[in-house]
Amino acid sequence: MVDDVPESMAVTAAQLEERGFRVAVAQDGEDALERAELLSPDLILLDVLMPGMDGFETCRRLKASESTKGIPVIFMTALGETAHKVAGFEAGGVDYVVKPLELDEVLVRVKTHLELYTMRAELEAQNVQLRREIEERERLQAALRCAHDKLERRVAERTTELAAANDLLKQENSERKRAEETLRESQGMLHAIIDNSAAMVYVKDLQGRYLLSNRRFRQLFHATLESNEPIASIASIDSIIGTTDHDLFPPEQAEILRSFDRRVLEAQEPLETEEVVPQGDGMHTYISVKCPLFDAEGKPYAVCAISTDITERKRAEEERERLLASEQAARSKAEAADRMKDEFLCTLGHELRTPLTSILGWAHILLRADKSDVARVQRGLEVIERNGMAELELVETLLDVSAILCCQVDLKRQPVSMAEVIQAVVDSVTPASEAKDVCISLSLRSTTGRVLGDRGRLEQIVRNLLSNAVKFTPAGGRVAVSLEEMGAKTQLRISDTGEGISADFLPHVFDKFRRANSSTTRWHSGLGLGLSIVQDLARMHGGEVHAESAGEGRGAVFIVDLPLMPVVEETAAPPSADAGEARSV
Incomplete structure (x- = not known):
């Protein structure tokens, strides 16, 4: 609500709040622009005649901003001429109410425009979805055309390839002898490359016996032999041909290597894995690419592997x-x-x-x-x-x-009866609970135990928890307060049938400045510090506090455990007639 007359604004705002609306107020156009950006209200009641920026200009600037242009604006003025109404609609307003305001009329217009705003948002969402579906359909049609063109090009290319293949077949006989010579040269070159590779290259048959190894592989095993690693039992390391992983590595490591070889043979395609093997300076990690080798009949007869040491890279x-x-x-x-x-x-x-x-x-x-x-x-x-x-x-x-x-809380410690503290706080909160039609039940099963602490701060703990329970419990709900001794501690429980706490927010309920969601701020006042203060004060007294809830709408329970003072010999007092009995407040 934006109005430069505070008394008029205060009265109207109070009447609207009595009917369930949450009202934020501003007294001029600049203030209204700032508050609209900050709060994103559902609707704005805007006075036309204001000093400085009038209502028409304020509305135009609201509609010019991306974040506030969608908020409905209803003008309020004592001017009822048609020209003023037309100017308001041209500025972006959705309706007009004439001062002095008739609250029933204002309520009807507000509810109507909120419903229109909701329907408009739903329609816009449907339009966006429809546009997306149209764009997707056009994309699919374009992809289909592209695929068709690609297929036609592929047919033409394949025809050309077949013609070229026929030409190649004619040349094959003449080139075969040259290919055999080239093969011998390439085999020599491949052997040189493999033997001088920084990676380990080796081949194993179907039984896991080594058929081939390069110089790098042999060098690593010479180093392992000199350091008395598991392969020291091998009689000669000049050649590893015929040995297996079980001859070279510990049993568990050997079985892991052998298991992956079997996977490669079963897959009949290259596979990649990381393998950890022992060497002279410790365990090394290798990235190994292994592929099956096939005979003339297409059956695998061996596994070829290239293993590169990536130990330093893994560490990095x-x-x-x-x-x-x-x-x-x-x-x-x-x-x-x-x-x-x-x-x-x-x-x-x-x-x-x-x-x-x-x-x-x-x-x-x-x-x-x-x-x-x-x-x-x-x-x-x-x-x-x-x-x-x-x-x-x-x-x-x-x-x-x-x-x-700042660690500047000075606790004035003295023996304090928690039963008396709770009774005093319940008595002080009772008028507010009765005004809200919330019933508080009190059960004091412990009336003799004492806590060494600051009475004022202990009252603050109970008051914050009890006030919160009443605040978040709807009319007709119940709040239960109980005190019970449990060994060397006294336990205060405050449960309610209110809004409850979601499972996601429950671990953060005692965090400073945290709220479950923005709606909490909208409907309940406060800074979100009360529960944080409760936790800090409880810990200062050597105790703890925690919360429980079955979920939203299912109430909550707050439990405070405080250490009791050691029991000293006292003259026995006659037991209270109502000690341990529950009563309603």
């Missing part, structure tokens, strides 16, 4: 991956912290501004109101007091978090 890759993972983790953490900070500052600004707007609006009204209108003055003072207390609570929460982060 592992170090690089470790550094990359570390850097990515640090970057993700920093980005998450920046996002949480931005979201927190946005929420903080909204939470601080909202009560101030009400305070200033009612102060403006009271300064100009008839002092004899006692009911109006009383209502204004109540609104100012309520919003002032809300502002104070926000500031105190920020100061608590600041003190905790």
Whole structure:
């Protein structure tokens, strides 16, 4: 709602909020543009006559921005002439209401345009899908035409190839002798290349016996022999022809190598793997490409392998991956912290501004109101007091978090009865729960145990948890508070039948500045710091707090465990008649 008259705006905003709307306010055009960019409201009620930038110009600038052009704008003015209405529609408005506002009319128009906005968004989504389907169909047709053209070209090429093949057959006899000589030369060249290759090259038959090995392979096994590795049992290393992997490697390693050879023979195609083998200076990693060799009948008779040492590369890759993972983790953490900070500052600004707007609006009204209108003055003072207390609570929460982060919380420790603390907090929260029609049940099974701690901070723990439970529990719901001794600790449980917590958010429920989603900010006030403060204070008292929930809409349970003081001999007091009995509040 944008209006330069605070009293009018405050009254209308209060009436809208009473009917379930969440209202953000602005007092001029510039303020409205900033708040619309920040909050992305569902609809804007915009006054026409304002100092500085009027409503028409404000609307035109809203429609010119990519992020706000889709928000429906309803003009509010005391001017009902047709010319003004036409100007409003030309500026981008969707409707017009005349001051003084009739709330029922405003509600009907707001609901109507929100429904139209939703239907328009759905239609646009359907149009986008239809365009995508048309584009996909055109792409497929183009691909089909391309495939057809390619097939025709392939037929022509194949015809040309067959003609060339006939010519080649005529030349084959004359070239055969020259090919045999070339083959002898190439075999000598291949032998030289293999023997001088930096990679290991070897061939094994179907039983795993070595048929061939190059110089690099033999050199590595000479080094292994000199270092008394497992192959030391071989009588001679001048030639490894006829040996197997079981002669050269430990049994487990040999079986791994042999198993992959069998895979290559079964696949009857080249396969690649990494193999780890022992050498004189330790274990080395090789990238091995193995392929089957076939006889004239097409049956595999051996496995040929080329193995390249990638030990140093593997080490470098592992170090690089470790550094990359570390850097990515640090970057993700920093980005998450920046996002949480931005979201927190946005929420903080909204939470601080909202009560101030009400305070200033009612102060403006009271300064100009008839002092004899006692009911109006009383209502204004109540609104100012309520919003002032809300502002104070926000500031105190920020100061608590600041003190905790700076380790400046000074706990005034003394023996404290948790039963008395809980009873006091329940009594103070009861009026708010009754006003919301939320029933609080209290069960104190432990009334004698004492905790060494700061009574005020312990009350703060209970109050934050109980207030949260009431806040997130709908009318007609229930909140259960219980205290029970469990060995050397006392356990406080606060359960509710409220909104619950999703499984994804449950591990982060105590994180500072975290909210389950943006709707939490829309419907519930607060900075998202209360549970974080509870966890910090519980740990300062040597305790712990954790949350449980079966999921959204199924309520939540918060459990605080605090260490009890050692029991000392005291004069036995007569047992309380209601100790351990549950009662409704």
